Amino acid sequence: MGHIISSQHITFDQIREILKKDSTMVLGDDAKKKIQTCRDFLDAKMDGSNTAYYGINTGFGALYDKSISESDLGLLQQNLVMSHACGTGDEVPEEIVRLMLFLKIQGLSYGNSGVQVETVQLLIEFFNRGILPVVYEQGSLGASGDLAPLAHLSLPLIGMGEVRVNGEKIAAEEALSKHGLKPVSLKSKEGLALLNGTQFMNAYGVWSVLQSYKLERAADVIGALSLDGYDGRLDPFHHLVHEVRPHSGQIDTALRFRLLLKGSQMIERKKKHVQDPYAFRCIPQVHGATKDTLNYVANVFFTEMNSVTDNPTVFPQQDLIISAGNFHGQPLALAMDFLAIAMAELGSISERRTYQLIAGLRELPPFLVANPGLDSGFMIPQYTAASIVSQNKQFCTPASVDSIVSSNGQEDHVSMGANAATKLRKVVLNIEKVLAIELMNASQAMEFRRPLRTSDNLELLLKDFRKVVPFVEKDRVLYKDIEAAVQFLRNYSFDKL
Secondary structure (H helix, E strand, C coil), X not given: CCEXXXXXXXXXXXXXXXXXXXXXXXXXXXXXXXXXXXXXXXXHHHCCCCCCCCCCCEXXXXXXXXXXXXXXXXXXXXXXXXXXXXXXXXXXXXXXXXXXXXXXXXXXXXXXXXXXXXXXXXXXXXXXXXXXXXXXXXXXXXXXXXXXXXXXXXXXXXCCXXXXXXXXXXXXXXXXXXXXXXXXXXXXCHHHHHHCCCHHHHHHHHHHHHHHHHHXXXXXXXXXXXXXXXXXXXXXXXXXXXXXXXXXXXXXXXXXHHHHCCCCHHHHCCCCCCCCCHHHHCHHHHHHHHHHHHHHHHHHHHHHCCCCCCCCEXXXXXXXXXXXXXXXXXXXXXXXXXXXXXXXXXHHXXXXXXXXXXXXXXXXXXXXXXXXXXXXXXXXXXXXXXXXXXXXXXXXXCCCCCXXXXXXXXXXXXXXXXXXXXXXXXXXXXHHHHHHHHHHHHHHHHHCCCCCCCCHHHHHHHHHHHCCCCCXXXXXCCHHHXXXXXXXXXXXXXXXX
């Protein structure tokens, strides 16, 4: 049957399952009842009404004072979807579009939006059949909902716009016909319900949270391998150090490293040095702060993905239709800017560990190659990591501190959360590359420590990694190794270590 859409809270674990390519969903009876009850209430409310309800029988934005006749309420909503499809730039990745579809379906299913059951059902058909609307990255201010991106998401509902099916871009009208589906005729408020919402920002944020959790686990494992390859000390990870400064992420990181390195011959051998550089000594503090930030941001997005974010909000039981501002993306914009900074720091400290490993210190050869001079070894992968880290610094300029007045001053403060969303994803993807480069260097360093062994867990990692990236005996083309390392990191289960 697949995932049942209901009014129950959804979790990140459920979203992981939902985003698998073969997943499907069905509209639960309780959700269907709530949607229908709200629609019936709204129809009754509009029947012969002289009361002005924003966006239902009035114009939009600065045109809120323009009344719309009852006979034109459906046309008003169709015009809204068409006129607001003004996105540009790169196409939103398909995995994000699928998440946008799911989050829009979920948000409409709480029964506070006034849409038809048929509209939600068609969105579900899109998801289940892999009919993915073509959406563009640029166009949202992150305030009146993600208007332009959600307009592109909604166009195929009325037989317009474009979609991708199995990667092929075709007209939405053609896709509907091929699948035996019919476009919906929008009723009052429906276009506004579809466009007013945070699902563009929310989808990027949820995706980034899920990926960041995997990357912070990978950063610990790779950092532990680097520490051992560098002949580092375990003292900075002693539990007593962190009990007197008990940030939870810091405590968790120190414990993780102690477990990862348990039984390592390298970590247990007597050290000639009494201190390590900060990139190793302060891993609990830096990685831990990122963990704490990630947990905070995850809580923000847990709330958002279980929320109603369109406007006006309809409350059938209380006989109320309230125009307010749940579409405003400020909570998401701030959280995404914060997460971008926190994840960028994982990359920053990772690159510094890579730099220390190639510096020819602690009995390691310069640039981690047996014949430095003739061979450049791992000199230039560090350049690549450094350039990516620098780019991340630019991406970490907060989008949420900006605001530009729109709609003739009616929408006078916006979140810019959509820009925060797209650059956060770029930061997360960049961190994946930087960690992959560190993994290449840490693995290479460990080979110069033989016959000593690291821990059983890290030896397992090395064994698996060597299947895709062999030891570098002499210079070879490395960009393919970097890409192989990225794919390894992306697909490897670090939870098993």
